[in-house]
Amino acid sequence: MSSEERYVFVIEWFDQAASLIRKYNLTYFTVDNTIDMFDIKNRRVFLKRCQYPGLSVSELFIGATVTIYSRQLKVVDYADVFTRQRFETQRSKTFGMIKPDCYNNIGKIIDIIYSKGLRISNLKMVRMTLTNARQFYAEHTGKPFFEDLTNFMSSDVVVGMELVAENAVPKWRELMGPTNPIAAKTDAPNTLRAIFGTQGTHNAVHGSDSATSANRELNFFFNLPNSPAVLNNCTCCIIKPHAIYQAGKIINMILEEGFEISAMMMVHLDKPTAEEFFEVYKGVLPEFTALVDHMTSGPCIAMEIRQENVVNAFRQVCGPLDPEVAKHLRSNTIRAAFGIDRVQNAVHCTDLPEDGVLECEYFFRILSGR
C-alpha cells in the first residue's frame, strides 16, 4: 500500500440553521486512518487532517450516513477515479429479505449476517399485501409455485435489508445457499436455507440475483408503506448505535423471552429528532447531551414490542439503566450483556405504561411518514 493512498468521497450535510445542503470532499487517509474535509463551494479546508477513531473505512460507501463531530453527513458520490475504481466493485449493495417462516429466527439471521462481514445499511419490517408479493415476484408469474409463493410471502411479516459488502450479491447468495432447503441440507449444510428453511417455498431468505435486481428490489421494498405496527399494548425499544452489531443477539433475546416484535425499522436520528424524542429527559437525566450525541452517532433499530403489561415486563428484560448495576444485580438482562455505560446501555425502552403507544407512534407513524 502506498503511503499516499487515500479515498475521497463527496458528502452532503443539511445545515438546518441556513436550510442549505452543504457539500464537502471527505478524504480518508489509509496510512494513519486520518480524515480531512474540504468545503467544495467556498474552496477552503473545513476540517484539518486529524484522527477520527469513530470512523472506519468500512463505513464509507455511497448512501451511507456517517456522523462527524455531531454532523450527520451523507456519502453521495466518489470524488476521484481511484476511489470509484477501488470501491465500485468491492463495496456493493444487495437486497436481502427474511421470509415469514423465519420470524422466530430474525435475530439469529441478523447475527449471522454481521458475523460474515456483511453490513446492514437499512432494515424494515413490512407486511406485504398479495398485490405487493405478486409485483415483487412478477418474473415468476405463471410458474406452478407462483400462487403458493405469493400467498406465503403475504401471509405474515418479512424483514427487508439493504446489505453492503464486497461483491454483495454473490456473497449474500452464497450465504443463503441453494433455493431448495432439502438440497441445501445435504449440499451446503452451513447455509441459511439449510439451517432455517423447511421446503421449496419456505426457504427462509431471499436475495437479489444481480446488481440490477438489487436496485429494483431495494427501491420497491423501501418505498412500501405497509408498516405492521399495531400501536396498542406496545412498548418501544431502540437498539442504540454502539450496540448495532449486537442487534441480532438482542433481537433473539427479546423473541426468546416471549415478546412479539410487531414493527422494526433502522433509522439515523438527527439532532433535532433525538432531542424531540428524548425531550422529557432534558433537565432530568444528567447525561442528556451525551445521550443525544450518542443517539445521532450512527444507525439505531427501533422496534414495537407487544405482550400483556408490556412496558413493565419489557423493562425487566432490559434491566437497570446503568449496565454496571445490571451486571451485579440482574446479570441476565440486555443491558448487563451488551451495555457499556449509562449512555451506551444497549437499548432505550419506554419508561411509563402511558408512553408505550406514543413512543411507537413517534417512529412508526410520525418518522416513517416524514
Ligand SMILES: Nc1ncnc2c1ncn2[C@@H]1O[C@H](COP(=O)(O)OP(=O)(O)OP(=O)(O)O)[C@@H](O)[C@H]1O
Ligand atoms: N420449484 C419450486 N417449488 C416451490 N417454490 C419454489 C420453487 N422454485 C422457486 N421457488 C420459490 O420461489 C422463490 C424464487 O425463486 P428463484 O428461482 O428466484 O429462487 P432463488 O433466486 O434461489 O430465490 P430468491 O429469488 O427468493 O432469492 C424461491 O426462493 C422459492 O421460495
